[in-house]
Amino acid sequence: MNMTQKTSPTVSAAMLVIGNEILSGRTQDANIQHLGIELGLRGIQLQEVRIVADIEKDIVDAINTLRQRYNYVFTTGGIGPTHDDITSECIAKAFGVANTPHPIGFKLLADFYASKDIEFNAARQRMAHTPEGATLIKNEVSMAPGYCMDNVYVMAGVPRIMRNMLDGILPLLKGGAVVKSHALTTDLPEGLIAEHLKSIQNVFDGKIDIGSYPKDRKVKKGYIVSLIIRSSDEEALSISVNQLQEKLIELGGKVVDGEVEEEVLFA
Amino acid sequence: MNMTQKTSPTVSAAMLVIGNEILSGRTQDANIQHLGIELGLRGIQLQEVRIVADIEKDIVDAINTLRQRYNYVFTTGGIGPTHDDITSECIAKAFGVANTPHPIGFKLLADFYASKDIEFNAARQRMAHTPEGATLIKNEVSMAPGYCMDNVYVMAGVPRIMRNMLDGILPLLKGGAVVKSHALTTDLPEGLIAEHLKSIQNVFDGKIDIGSYPKDRKVKKGYIVSLIIRSSDEEALSISVNQLQEKLIELGGKVVDGEVEEEVLFA
Structure with a gap:
């Protein structure tokens, strides 16, 4: 960029x-x-x-x-x-x-x-x-x-x-800033990580956007939420992805880079 | 109904x-x-x-x-x-x-x-x-x-x-009149049948709706247009389907009931 x-x-x-x-x-x-x-x-x-x-x-x-x-x-x-x-x-x-x-x-x-x-x-x-x-x-x-x-x-x-x-x-067409995205997938439920997602997004004050997408699963174990971090600022993207990854691990979660196809039952 | x-x-x-x-x-x-x-x-x-x-x-x-x-x-x-x-x-x-x-x-x-x-x-x-x-x-x-x-x-x-x-x-929910539909598929191109579709739809003055959907084909022969006739009036639906079918045959087309998966190149 x-x-x-x-x-x-x-x-x-x-x-x-x-x-x-x-x-x-x-x-x-x-x-x-x-x-x-x-x-x-x-x-x-x-x-x-x-x-x-x-x-x-x-x-x-x-x-x-x-x-x-x-x-x-x-x-x-x-x-x-x-x-x-x-x-x-x-x-x-x-x-x-x-x-x-x-x-x-x-x-x-x-x-x-x-x-x-x-x-x-x-x-x-x-x-x-x-x-x-x-x-x-x-x-x-x-x-x-x-x-x-x-x-x-x-x-x-x-x-x-x-x-x-x-x-x-x-x-x-004339494009503007290209929004890049990075996906992290975790086994922690949305209900547990919600407040932390909000805090991290707030720190970057509009520079990043975090979307949280629960997987539709029929099983109870495995990776259940995809977090998509999006930003047109590569530095902000990189720092926020690292912060989020550390926070998820601190909360006891497993985290993988990218998306994993599994399914979620409750938040 | x-x-x-x-x-x-x-x-x-x-x-x-x-x-x-x-x-x-x-x-x-x-x-x-x-x-x-x-x-x-x-x-x-x-x-x-x-x-x-x-x-x-x-x-x-x-x-x-x-x-x-x-x-x-x-x-x-x-x-x-x-x-x-x-x-x-x-x-x-x-x-x-x-x-x-x-x-x-x-x-x-x-x-x-x-x-x-x-x-x-x-x-x-x-x-x-x-x-x-x-x-x-x-x-x-x-x-x-x-x-x-x-x-x-x-x-x-x-x-x-x-x-x-x-x-x-x-x-x-409280529904109204159920719109029923009937599909005809023909090997005639849209450009040939267009005026007839319009005439038949006009005869029924708002009671029926004909949609024309060309198939995306790579081959040049076969059934290439699906015509979907929709109406909440079963009698109007039945008569208009018959009229359309007769017209397509009169134009030299082959017609089948229902939809056929083929592909269209030009109209």
Whole structure:
């Protein structure tokens, strides 16, 4: 981590997942975790996710709230050719512009379908519509592009396409301080170590964040709590990890570096 | 489905997932899909999900927005004994009441820890705190209860505990019309069928909802789009499924009942 990163402010992001199928439970979302990890590696903190249905007002309101509150907004879903794909109309409405054929995207898809001898009909042309002023994002999987509109990045919901689009977006983003994390796993229950976690976190006064994650176990012995210490300050991270490790041992605990898959019954 | 269900209005729900670990990508959420499915089976539509960090203002604001907008709100995460478990303080603040030891919950946990010869210390006592006026929700996995506060149901984040608490909550909820769904899978691309989906949905004027989900395929042949027709009106559902099936065959497509796992390349 270099000095620029150390002193730069937090860069924040939100994600808007658009799709009835996630809310009904038909589909398990596979994009939130991927985005959270990829942004984190680049010093961008995913701070909020919203999942909304294919309802215009809900999408427009969410976009306008999130794009003002966070540095970046990433959407997934709703950019295909069918009637339930209303993301572009909604983004256009949120920005108060028209949703029109993008000259480059339109030609790209027209040529693509011509080369396959497939009719470039009205439904397929919808995939070449973007809010006026949008910049296209490449889709190497299925051709129909995503796009960026100001600080809002619009991606497909199909995970393989989303990941391909994100790969093209990531180099364009400006990250802040990269938050590094260190995991310790212990056999001590949360209820015993809670006050010490709080004390150590308080000593570093906002520089570190300790998360405590009990494992879901059916057995009664073994490593039962993962402690994740996170900081963008490597020195603070290192010192606090050492302090925590010493405290856990002082309390009679076993401690291992990293996470251990076991399960917890009570705190 | 009986007449009461047919004519009852939509019952709506939102979910608030509280936890830095989901946003950072460290943990894959496993509760959203389960809640969406279980509510749907009881005629309650999950209409929005928000995932927020362990930040008081974010949690309080989300709770107050969602509990006014939806019939039910379900939260997961942040009710353990450690410093990062701040859900109860936040719910209390959202309702403008104190977060105090719940008489029944306090005795329950005091007796439980006494029986295990484990100190019922301040950290563990935190798990017996609820907003004043809360009704406890049983936790048969790890004892520390969830609770209900007006229309807000507060559950643990560990999936096995969340599911156990939800099992106790579901019989208490009043559902509306149960939305049934029927899946058709076809080898026709979305771009070809898009206009017909829209026409059929329009004929039923709000009574049915058709979702179109392309499969992520690497091969070029096979079944590539799942169409999910949803309705709380069984007659409308049945007629629209038949109409859609006939239209797909008329367009030269193969159609199968249900979903087929294949993958799509372009629309």
